[in-house]
Amino acid sequence: xxxxxxxxxxxxxxxxxxxxxxxxxxxxxxxxxxxxxxxxxxxxxxxxxxxxxxxxxxxxxxxxxxxxxxxxxxxxxxxxxxxxxxxxxxxxxxxxxxxxxxxxxxxxxxxxxxxxxxxxxxxxxxxxxxxxxxxxxxxxxxxxxxxxxxxxxxxxxxxxxxxxxxxxxxxxxxxxxxxxxxxxxxxxxxxxxxxxxxxxxxxxxxxxxxxxxxxxxxxxxxxxxxxxxxxxxxxxxxxxxxxxxxxxxxxxxxxxxxxxxxxxxxxxxxxxxxxxxxxxxxxxxxxxxxxxxxxxxxxxxxxxxxxxxxxxxxxxxxxxxxxxxxxxxxxxxxxxxxxxxxxxxxxxxxxxxxxxxxxxxxxxxxxxxxxxxxxxxxxxxxxxxxxxxxxxxxxxxxxxxxxxxxxxxxxxxxxxxxxxxxxxxxxxxxxxxxxxxxxxxxxxxxxxxxxxxxxxxxxxxxxxxxxxxxxxxxxxxxxxxxxxxxxxxxxxxxxxxxxxxxxxxxxxxxxxxxxxxxxxxxxxxxxxxxxxxxxxxxxxxxxxxxxxxxxxxxxxxxxxxxxxxxxxxxxxxxxxxxxxxxxxxxxxxxxxxxxxxxxx
Amino acid sequence: xxxxxxxxxxxxxxxxxxxxxxxxxxxxxxxxxxxxxxxxxxxxxxxxxxxxxxxxxxxxxxxxxxxxxxxxxxxxxxxxxxxxxxxxxxxxxxxxxxxxxxxxxxxxxxxxxxxxxxxxxxxxxxxxxxxxxxxxxxxxxxxxxxxxxxxxxxxxxxxxxxxxxxxxxxxxxxxxxxxxxxxxxxxxxxxxxxxxxxxxxxxxxxxxxxxxxxxxxxxxxxxxxxxxxxxxxxxxxxxxxxxxxxxxxxxxxxxxxxxxxxxxxxxxxxxxxxxxxxxxxxxxxxxxxxxxxxxxxxxxxxxxx
Numbered sequence: 001x002x003x004x005x006x007x008x009x010x011x012x013x014x015x016x017x018x019x020x021x022x023x024x025x026x027x028x029x030x031x032x033x034x035x036x037x038x039x040x041x042x043x044x045x046x047x048x049x050x051x052x053x054x055x056x057x058x059x060x061x062x063x064x065x066x067x068x069x070x071x072x073x074x075x076x077x078x079x080x081x082x083x084x085x086x087x088x089x090x091x092x093x094x095x096x097x098x099x100x101x102x103x104x105x106x107x108x109x110x111x112x113x114x115x116x117x118x119x120x121x122x123x124x125x126x127x128x129x130x131x132x133x134x135x136x137x138x139x140x141x142x143x144x145x146x147x148x149x150x151x152x153x154x155x156x157x158x159x160x161x162x163x164x165x166x167x168x169x170x171x172x173x174x175x176x177x178x179x180x181x182x183x184x185x186x187x188x189x190x191x192x193x194x195x196x197x198x199x200x201x202x203x204x205x206x207x208x209x210x211x212x213x214x215x216x217x218x219x220x221x222x223x224x225x226x227x228x229x230x231x232x233x234x235x236x237x238x239x240x241x242x243x244x245x246x247x248x249x250x251x252x253x254x255x256x257x258x259x260x261x262x263x264x265x266x267x268x269x270x271x272x273x274x275x276x277x278x279x280x281x282x283x284x285x286x287x288x289x290x291x292x293x294x295x296x297x298x299x300x301x302x303x304x305x306x307x308x309x310x311x312x313x314x315x316x317x318x319x320x321x322x323x324x325x326x327x328x329x330x331x332x333x334x335x336x337x338x339x340x341x342x343x344x345x346x347x348x349x350x351x352x353x354x355x356x357x358x359x360x361x362x363x364x365x366x367x368x369x370x371x372x373x374x375x376x377x378x379x380x381x382x383x384x385x386x387x388x389x390x391x392x393x394x395x396x397x398x399x400x401x402x403x404x405x406x407x408x409x410x411x412x413x414x415x416x417x418x419x420x421x422x423x424x425x426x427x428x429x430x431x432x433x434x435x436x437x438x439x440x441x442x443x444x445x446x447x448x449x450x451x452x453x454x455x456x457x458x459x460x461x462x463x464x465x466x467x468x469x470x471x472x473x474x475x476x477x478x479x480x481x482x483x484x485x486x487x488x489x490x491x492x493x494x495x496x497x498x499x500x501x502x503x504x505x506x507x508x509x510x511x512x513x514x515x516x517x518x519x520x521x522x523x524x525x526x527x528x529x530x531x532x533x534x535x536x537x538x539x540x541x542x543x544x545x546x547x548x549x550x551x552x553x554x555x556x557x558x559x560x561x562x563x564x565x566x567x568x569x570x571x572x573x574x575x576x577x578x579x580x581x582x583x584x585x586x587x588x589x590x591x592x593x594x595x596x597x598x599x600x
Numbered sequence: 601x602x603x604x605x606x607x608x609x610x611x612x613x614x615x616x617x618x619x620x621x622x623x624x625x626x627x628x629x630x631x632x633x634x635x636x637x638x639x640x641x642x643x644x645x646x647x648x649x650x651x652x653x654x655x656x657x658x659x660x661x662x663x664x665x666x667x668x669x670x671x672x673x674x675x676x677x678x679x680x681x682x683x684x685x686x687x688x689x690x691x692x693x694x695x696x697x698x699x700x701x702x703x704x705x706x707x708x709x710x711x712x713x714x715x716x717x718x719x720x721x722x723x724x725x726x727x728x729x730x731x732x733x734x735x736x737x738x739x740x741x742x743x744x745x746x747x748x749x750x751x752x753x754x755x756x757x758x759x760x761x762x763x764x765x766x767x768x769x770x771x772x773x774x775x776x777x778x779x780x781x782x783x784x785x786x787x788x789x790x791x792x793x794x795x796x797x798x799x800x801x802x803x804x805x806x807x808x809x810x811x812x813x814x815x816x817x818x819x820x821x822x823x824x825x826x827x828x829x830x831x832x833x834x835x836x837x838x839x840x841x842x843x844x845x846x847x848x849x850x851x852x853x854x855x856x857x858x859x860x861x862x863x864x865x866x867x868x869x870x871x872x873x874x875x876x877x878x879x880x881x882x883x884x885x886x887x888x889x890x891x892x893x894x895x896x897x898x899x900x901x902x903x904x905x
Contacts, residue, residue, distance in 0.1 A: 061769075061772065061773040063772070064765075064768055064769050064772040064773075065765075065769070089784075090777075090781060091772075091775070091777075093781035093782050093784055094775050094779040094780075094781055094782075095779060095780050095781060095782045096771075096775055096779050097771065097772070097775065098768075098771065101768055101771065101772060104765070115796035118795050118796075120795075120796045122785075122788070122792075125788055125792045126784045126785070126787050126788060128658075129787035129788060129789075129792070130784070130787055133787065140661075140691070140695070141658030141661055141688070141691075141692065142658055143661075144659075146796075159661070159663065159664070160661070162664050163661055163664045163695055166664045166665065166695055167695065170723065330873075330877065331876075334876050334877065350875060350876060354886075356875075360888065361876075363874065363888060363889055364873065364874025364875065364876045364877070364888075364889045365874075365876070366889070412885070412886050413886050414886045414887050415888070590783075
């Protein structure tokens with residue numbers, strides 16, 4: 001940690017004009033974004049104006065000119081940083097950066113995580129240590145929000161904010177006595193103005209975003225057996241544009257809520273009569289975030305179809321804000337109870353545990369009169385979702401294929417829970433059009449045709465593997481092995497006819513583990529078990545022939561088990577000790593010979 | 601553990617030996633009564649060491665402006681090993697003190713000449729310093745909040761040097777993406793890596809629950825959840841009847857049960873309001889709110905499994 005006392009005795013006072021700071025957030029499901037908004041609101045109390053930006057929307061080269069930065073960082077998967085952080089994080093990790101690079105920066109970090117995981121808040125912890133090692137001055141110790149706390153993340157956030165404000169006031173004292181900003185209902189972040197009927201010139205910013213291309217639906221087919229519990233779809237989208245992408249790249253899709261649901265919701269809210277009146281949105285509280293790609297003129301129907309999510313599971317801050325709008329005494333009491341410390345468990349049980357949605361909550365708190373100005377404060381943005389592309393552009397020019405499991409499950413609530421984006425995708429009909437964005441992934445394939453590639457992609461992890469395999473075959477690289485895992489050979493062995501056909505033509509070696517097909521009572525077979533059986537082969541491919549290993553799929557225990565299988569092969573057939581084998585696998589990862597493309 | 605305020609031991613919890621030395625060390629500048637925090641170590645007190653380590657590493661933080669005095673009592677070797685983390689600890693204690701609150705560093709050894717400088721840098725005002733003898737100590741005070749900031753209360757800051765700034769800009773922007781990266785995990789200290797212990801409150805049957813059962817559940821929650829899943833009931837409604845049906849083959853049993861429907865009665869009359877207002881034994885739990893007397897229909901024809 002840098003100690004400023006070593007650098008001489010020049011002092012300077014911060015002028016009151018520059019009471020400005022940057023909040024950079026990296027969110028996975030929207031929580032870190034909401035936390036960033038909250039911190040920005042609280043900073044108003046010490047007369048600071050915040051700029052709030054997502055890490056992947058912030059121009060990284062300007063970071064060097066920032067004097068005061070608050071980082072708000074979520075944890076995803078088993079301790080990884082959110083996607084939005086990866087690019088900036090990799091820049092920060094470069095080994096040639098000097099240790100006084102950020103000596104002019106004051107910063108602090110608030111992490112969001114879950115103590116049920118060993119790597120609790122690791123991305124936040126690593127960021128804090130790295131910024132310190134680059135000369136940054138950490139103005140207050142990092143906060144670590146814990147989902148397991150009775151009050152969730154707020155358990156740590158509430159005291160941390162008070163601490164932060166104390167520090168800010170000390171470091172950046174107010175030049176004279178200023179009135180405290182009164183607590184209570186925050187002002188809405190927007191101001192809405194009705195417009196007449198002439199809304200003809202209303203370009204859709206998504207149409208103009210060049211990272212997105214217009215696609216039409218060519219195929220939407222269920223590839224799991226009809227009587228199987230999971231509905232997995234194979235999608236094919238065709239494009240006019242001559243798009244280019246590589247295996248491992250990702251399709252970005254903005255979902256829309258179904259028209260009938262939006263209609264129903266607007267009726268619940270008492271907005272049916274005004275649903276199609278157009279208005280403009282002026283961003284008045286600039287320190288609060290708004291959804292991306294908002295057009296100039298919108299209506300409530302448009303907002304709730306494409307930009308605001310009424311099917312989100314609300315967090316504590318929603319109930320705090322709703323309290324201001326509830327009129328009925330019973331409802332107000334209940335809301336007070338929910339946001340209190342004593343009522344935290346009850347709120348969790350009522351809402352987050354059963355994944356009750358905002359719409360469902362509002363239909364029980366019927367007295368709430370929500371002014372339309374507050375919709376951007378109450379409803380989270382409808383975020384785009386990402387899906388690994390399951391095709392090679394060389395095999396399928398101007399097309400993108402996806403392999404997507406439709407999210408649908410039961411909790412204690414009688415009505416099924418549904419994934420917003422997968423439900424949207426499942427309802428697409430042939431010929432429907434939509435905008436699809438492309439984001440680069442992290443797979444790079446060997447150029448040498450002799451280098452083996454081993455793919456491990458159980459379940460929907462098969463998606464990027466199909467892209468890899470198709471690309472390799474197109475190039476004439478046939479030294480590819482696929483380990484696929486599913487539950488039932490006849491019900492969910494995705495694309496098995498393709499693998500079997502490639503195998504027959506000696507363009508692929510195919511090994512499949514069907515975990516629930518074994519007899520009752522016998523231990524289930526998974527991809528890692530097949531790899532252990534093939535230990536000698538694994539050593540030949542990855543050790544002797546210096547091949548690469550790509551793992552993709554759900555980031556639960558599978559990647560660890562696969563690494564362990566590789567480690568075992570290195571030890572048994574590579575003549576290494578246990579410790580050397582562990583280091584061998586770690587080295588593979590550093591050299592780019594072990595690539596993990598997993599999601600939570 | 602997520603950082604939460606440390607609740608100070610009430611004065612009666614401080615052992616009498618420590619209390620005596622606190623009394624002897626108490627400064628005439630201590631003018632306000634209020635919560636006192638004592639931080640010791642394995643060598644000098646009972647359970648202070650963990651707190652000290654956690655404070656330094658930022659794993660826990662003190663409630664802001666809470667303590668009227670903080671007393672730190674360590675052994676000489678612990679003070680020495682504290683040196684590198686001193687700025688962090690001083691920052692924390694400054695924040696935890698009320699304005700004009702005092703920090704007492706007790707049982708100091710002679711080698712502690714730089715302490716006053718560090719204290720000043722951190723924003724304290726040194727009000728008493730006894731170098732030698734058995735009572736060697738330093739007492740520092742947190743200044744009043746800022747109507748008229750004292751220059752010594754601000755940390756010494758370096759002015760931005762424009763020449764250096766532009767060379768840094770270049771370093772940052774031009775560093776090639778193919779430059780090897782450092783091992784990020786090596787940045788973490790031992791305290792960072794410490795596996796957090798999830799708080800597992802004992803299970804109370806029927807009370808609202810925060811957590812799902814962990815994989816290696818040892819507190820009985822897993823069994824309770826399994827039991828609930830098995831015996832979960834489904835309620836079919838029409839006009840003023842509510843029929844309970846076993847979960848299981850939903851479609852068939854619902855249709856059958858609808859025919860043989862005894863009346864179910866509500867004990868509180870609030871069933872129509874929604875789960876937020878229903879009691880724990882309400883037959884309508886899990887169903888949406890409805891208007892009294894209306895028929896609630898849920899399409900059970902959908903794929904249910």
